[in-house]
Amino acid sequence: MADLKSNTHKSPIAYSCYFTRNREGEQFAPEHVFSYQISGTLTINNGEQEYVFKPGDYRFTRRNQLLKFIKQPPSDGVFKSVSVYLDQETLRSFAMEHGYQADHAHSLEAGSVIALKGGGLVKGFMDSLMPYCEDDQLIDVDLQALKLREAIMILLRSSPAMKDILFDFSEPGKIDLEAFMNKNFHFNVQMNRFAYLTGRSLATFKRDFEHIFHTSPSRWLQQRRLQEAHYLIKEKGRAASEVYLEIGFEDLSHFSFAFKKMFGVPPSRLAS
Structure with missing residues (x-):
């Protein structure tokens, strides 16, 4: 250790x-x-x-x-x-x-x-x-x-x-939410942090998010992270143990469970 x-x-x-x-x-x-x-x-x-x-x-x-x-x-x-x-x-x-x-x-x-x-x-x-x-x-x-x-x-x-x-003391201004989230979905930070960095209150962030993506931020983040994991494992030959932290999950077992629920097979079977 x-x-x-x-x-x-x-x-x-x-x-x-x-x-x-x-x-x-x-x-x-x-x-x-x-x-x-x-x-x-x-x-x-x-x-x-x-x-x-x-x-x-x-x-x-x-x-x-x-x-x-x-x-x-x-x-x-x-x-x-x-x-x-x-x-x-x-x-x-x-x-x-x-x-x-x-x-x-x-x-x-x-x-x-x-x-x-x-x-x-x-x-x-x-x-x-x-x-x-x-x-x-x-x-x-x-x-x-x-x-x-x-x-x-x-x-x-x-x-x-x-x-x-x-000496630039300005706070983040309101920016393109869709572009920002597609770039930063793999960062495992709290929702209020995403809201702050896009120049929004948490309530406005959630409202704008659902207007753009037609789902909640938490649901979209999990789906987007799992889609990225599927690509990395299937197309790039990466192991689940290598990618789960990289795409924003904290725990390998939780990642494997969510992956199987979404795609019907565990990531280990997809890799084989």
Whole structure:
């Protein structure tokens, strides 16, 4: 079993350390994240594009993104990364104090994850976090605030255009619901999250959804995920154990039961 060490403790500075095996999962990124890949490989997929980060790489993950990831330790080694979460309150305060304002709004579709250049400032900042991360220490509130502001300043120094992302405080606008759901059906998130990302209240999301798809969101999601699974197993030769998480199911036995109910045969028989 993988050994996990993290100093999150509700801290905006997080250290991840995984041993022995790959770890796959998905997440919703509610805040911007500034990260450094120390060892191992991280693969991120937003449903349309795949990003791969190797040791020594720096990245910036934009807020309000649905992402799948694979954390792969090196052979006989350890996966390590450190991340700084930039919350909206800190960014608003920084923008007001220094007179920053976004000139251009960035849509949900543009650049989920941005590869950043390194350099002495960036490396020095990330190195300064390691004594706290590696000893799993909780950084006190005042020092956290200083480190967050330092991270913002370094990002702006490294790429002045980042201000249009960092200081864009707009919420997701109302977008094409059908296109969004067909792209993101395989993400296993709550309905209110889908509603938020499409710029709707939950009630409006459900009403618009049923108007477009003529069924409930939960029923459509299960059917769409099972259809995708059928394609991957029958046409691509994938195993059920490989695809059930990928297409949005949490449990293999529940997936197999739902698959058999919809198609009349268990996924194992379809594969054979």
